[in-house]
Amino acid sequence: MIKLFYRSLIELTNRPFLSKWLERLTRSKYSKVLIPSFTRVYKLNIEEMEKPISEYHTLHDLFTRKLKSTVRTVDTNPYSIISPVDGVLAEQGEITIDQTFVVKGKDYSIVEMLGEKEVATKYVEGKFVIIYLSPSHYHRIHTPISGKILSSWSLGTSSYPVNQWGILYGKSPFSKNFRVITEIQGDHTHMALVKVGAMFVNGIDLTHQGEHIEKGEEIAYFSFGSTVVLLFEKNTFTLSEEIKVGQEVKVGQPIGKITEDN
Incomplete structure (x- = not known):
């Protein structure tokens, strides 16, 4: 019953026209008056910001802020996989032979997530990692490895919540939300x-x-809190034993390594 109620509620509030309205609001000069309270409520770390708080003129400017170049260190080991974002490790695990993975007891199809069966086949029996970004996090996205960008494409229109409630009761947010996929071919x-x-x-x-x-290197940014999903081919990625579900991670921090016999 709670799942039905929750889905019915968010179906009314996730439509594109509301997204456009929110986008206009956050980009409006009038949104500047909300910056002090937003900073306080979400406990933003103003010491890490590239600019003083007074130089952000809209909420959108604040959401998409850059950080000082000295506050994140990128691990340089060629076999390490780094976190692409600041966030919380929400889930990790294996992609099954039938091209699904499980989050909070719910099956997700990587064919549906990626939009192409041929692409999804590459990741069968590989690993997945999900990192959630709250509104308090830095919203720019960096690449976890060096390599060649093979392709980028977008899918979906509506967006359901990707927080704990959204994952438990929403309508498969990882495979139905608006999403942008980038495939990268590294050396290893x-x-x-x-x-x-x-x-x-x-x-x-x-x-x-x-x-x-x-x-x-920066590859993209979110306009608010969201999620990234990393997909790896079979026998190519091992999550670090020091990284646990529910743990905060930072851009540049190693979260795993490329399997050395790959």
Whole structure:
């Protein structure tokens, strides 16, 4: 019953026109008056911000803020996989032979997530990692590995919540929300970086130009809190034993390694 109620409620509030309205609000000069309270409520770390808080003129400017170049260190080991975002490790595990993975007891189809069976086949029996970004987090996305960008494409329109309630009672947010997928071919591994929009927020902007990208380089940004899903091929990725579900991770921090016999 609670699942039906929850879905009915968010079906009324996740439509594109509401996303557009929210986008206009956050980009409006009038939204600047909300910055002090937003900063306080979400406990933003103003010491890490590239600019003083007074120089952010809209909420959108604040959401998409950059950090000082000295506050994140990118691990340079060629076999490490780094976190692409600041966030919380929400889930990790194996992609099954039938091309699904399980989050909070719910099956997700990677064919539906990626939109193409041929692409999804690459990741059968591989690993997945999900990192959730709250409104308090830094919203820019960086690449977990160095390599060649093979392709990028977008799918979906509406966006359901990707927080704990959304995962438990929503309508398969990881495979139905608006999302932008980027496939990257590295020297030692191949992966997909899936950027998933959150409720009200279909703003995922790609910022990188060109085919090659270096580990830790910015690739895109979210306009609000959201989620990234990392997909790895079979026998190519091992999650670090030091990283646990529910743990905070930072951009540049190693979260796993490329399987050395790959």
